[in-house]
Amino acid sequence: MSQPKTIVEKIWDQHVVHEEEGKPNLLYIDLHLIHEVTSPQAFEGLRMSGRKVRRPDRTFATMDHNVPTIHRNVIKDAVSKKQMETLEANCEEFGVRLADINHPDQGIVHVIGPELGLTQPGKTIVCGDSHTSTHGAFGALAFGIGTSEVEHVLATQSLWQSRPKTLQIKVDGLLGTGVTAKDLILAIIGKYGVRFGTGYVIEYTGEAVRNLSMEERMTVCNMSIEAGARAGLISPDATTVDYLKGKRYVPEGEAFDEVAEEWLALASDEGAEYDQTLSIHADEIEPQVTWGTNPAQCVPVGGRVPDPKEADNDRDGIERAIEYMGLEPNQSIESIPVEHVFIGSCTNSRLSDLRKAAEIVRGGRVHEGVRALVVPGSKSVKDAAEAEGLDTIFITAGFEWREAGCSMCLAMNDDIVPPGERCASTSNRNFEGRQGNGARTHLVSPEMAAAAALEGHFVDVRKYAITVGG
């Protein structure tokens, strides 16, 4: 029998176009996703050098970062408008298919790839966006690239890449009631830090990971980059195959059965070796809340803001984070009041996220002084949520129900947290100024965000789990 291989090695070996001593490999790219913010300079580069898009059929564009989530066709910001018009003109000129702001397929690029079935196991997928790691949930090798690389892929459908090291994160046991995929990935980053994944592709394995739905797996893989890893993936299994069956860009009938078999064969072999393995026990994980300005600065909801005096390292960094966040050392997490709640982003804006948040919200009322926003990840998530009445639950409780886009995750449109104000957010980055200049972000799961909206401060969502029956 041949040497056991990891899924990363299998995908890599299938995609090497050219190999030579002392050079990175030239790697073939199966799917290139494009959005309005990181592509204009790439298309301009092509134009200036008289180059074409090599494979428009492997390229798919949408508008997500800048788009208004209210008054859809009134883009007040002239620069945003220009950026969207530029994408439209570029796609037209180079023959790239585009789901523009009014298209039924429009949505956050990492939400629509999977829901259209463009994202498939074994593919190499790139996008000028660091959260491209999301697509790894399907057992694809997916990673974010810069604009020069966007141009390179447009022109050549390939990239020079060094073979990555592999890092297995084994999650044994099962997540408890009220503990989510978001808590799992935050707990992993909280335990190992924001740079342990640098230079690696992470493969998430173990019982807890096998038990996650596809949408939960996307949440986990999405935040691989917050651990420093350009890509994070999960070997395909029956859950993956079931999810993809019937999706628009996936083969049908016998052809599907054939391809499904190929997908399943990509899973890491028994006995395959990783460069490094880390482990964590799912049953020890509690709902997480970030208190600081990077995703590793998180604690269980019953915990407290740390005291820099007791920190082993980076005291200055911790002090600066606490000051920026307007908190006190040793302050209890549950005592922190919130003024904004954002349920959305490529981490947590899929139908199951909205369903779980709605379960908490049902019959409740957004706390006085809290502004709460739900921004579905795509037009199709929005339609599906409305078909089952989730919009009514949110609106009745006092939430705003918006159109699809990246929205308040990075506040490039009008959905901004004002300076000094605090937001419980289901997004992926609590960096300084991320949700608005001077804004203070606390990352949480959709359930935790929903509960914070109702109570005006962080609470342990597990108390709701009892009333809603888990």
Next chain:
Amino acid sequence: MEPIKQHKGLVYPLDRENVDTDQIIPKQFLKRIERQGFGQFLFYNWRFYDDGTPREDFSLNDSKYDGASILVGGENFGCGSSREHAPWAIQDYGFRVVIAPSFADIFYNNCFKNGILPIQLPKTVVDQLMEKASKEKYEVEVDLERQVIFDGSDIEVFFDIQSYHKEMLLNGWDEIAVTLTYEDKIDQYEKQNKGVKTLGIS
């Protein structure tokens, strides 16, 4: 791309860990469709008050660092978003070399495409550079061909760099032009690989 072989310049120390690309270039400046002109927005929220006046408590505003072209940062420099606007801003401001104990992968790669040399050095060396540069005007020289950085007194260290990256900077290559010399290989790959059938888009 402008090649870089040797570079001598003033060092600016930014003694912070995990400097993310949201800090290097905040999102409100990502809407431009050009590659140039981002230097004025570098570290914007750290450099300026809301009304646009410079913050005296941010070191880059110290006249001692006027004309600095070598940026020394902490661990995990350039983490977060893949935005190439970050190296564009660094380059446009006037930096040609960035030194740190560790870099985020995407940022590190983006540097090479823009004629910026990122140098990873042991933390002890970075701390030394940081200390010297925070006290007085401090210049160092970088020789990419020999892979050495030195200050003419007590620091002379070798640094590691992949030969591919080194060649790219030394020659100021257009990477796409290089890749297109392998176009027949890409054609061949596409012909041989049946992967196409699983793609769906056609």
